[in-house]
Amino acid sequence: MLTNFEKMIFDQLEGEATKNGFEIVNVSVVGSKKAPILKVFIDTEGGVSFEELAKAQEFISPIIEEIDPFDAPYTLEVSSPGIDRPLVLLRHFEQFIGSQAHVRVQMPVEERRNFNGIIAAVEGNIVTIEDEEGQHSLNFDNIKRANLIGQI
Numbered sequence: 001m002l003t004n005f006e007k008m009i010f011d012q013l014e015g016e017a018t019k020n021g022f023e024i025v026n027v028s029v030v031g032s033k034k035a036p037i038l039k040v041f042i043d044t045e046g047g048v049s050f051e052e053l054a055k056a057q058e059f060i061s062p063i064i065e066e067i068d069p070f071d072a073p074y075t076l077e078v079s080s081p082g083i084d085r086p087l088v089l090l091r092h093f094e095q096f097i098g099s100q101a102h103v104r105v106q107m108p109v110e111e112r113r114n115f116n117g118i119i120a121a122v123e124g125n126i127v128t129i130e131d132e133e134g135q136h137s138l139n140f141d142n143i144k145r146a147n148l149i150g151q152i
Contacts, residue, residue, distance in 0.1 A: 001088050001145060005029065005069070012067055013040065022052070026083045026088045030132050037076045038064065040083040048080035083150030090140050094122045100149040103129055105142045112136075116149065 002010060010027045017024045023043045029039040042048060042056045057078045064076060087093055087101060096119055103115045117131030117137065125140045 001086075001143060002027065003029070005089070009038070009040075009067070009069060012063055013060060016063060017042065019056055020055070020059055022056055025092075026086045029100060031075075034051055034072050035068070036070050036072065037077060038070075038074055038079045039079070039140055041079055042084070043085070053078055053080070070085060077122060083148075085150075086146045087146040087148065090122065090125070090127075093119055093127045093140070093146070097122065103127070103131065103146040104144045105138055106144045107142055109138055109142070 001015070006029055008042050009029075010024055011026050013027070021044060025041040025043050026039075027041070028039045029036055030039065040056075040060055042053070044052060049050050057076070058127045060078055063077060087103075089094065093101075099119055105115070109115075115129045115131065115136055115148040117129045119127065119138075120135060123126040127138045127140055127143065129138060131135045
């Protein structure tokens with residue numbers, strides 16, 4: 001789900017984020033090579049306020065400047081993951097067992113690519129999604145994109 005490039009940036013930020021009481025949820029690079037946008041999604045146990053976004057930007061910016069990952073000027077955006085929080089790492093699925101999620105796989109499983117249901121279990125590299133049709137075992141390496149289904 002993360003490209004190798006995004007994973008490298010994620011790994012560089014994770015230690016400092018943990019020290020400061022934050023979790024790096026996702027990193028994505030969008031836009032053109034001439035004007036890339038680096039999006040860093042953060043979370044805390046109590047959610048993310050504007051003040052926390054500013055605090056996170058203070059430790060994220062110097063790390064990005066130090067690793068200098070882009071050949072062109074870039075834009076850094078730091079934000080919360082929102083109500084439909086992305087599930088990027090295997091540990092995210094473990095963290096949200098019992099929650100509603102949407103999962104899209106690269107190669108069809110049971111002739112399907114999309115699964116909407118409860119994250120029922122995570123065992124090894126297998127994520128089990130339960131929906132009205134039963135339980136579906138999805139290999140984490142086959143998951144293209146996943147997110148929680150926000151409920152208000």
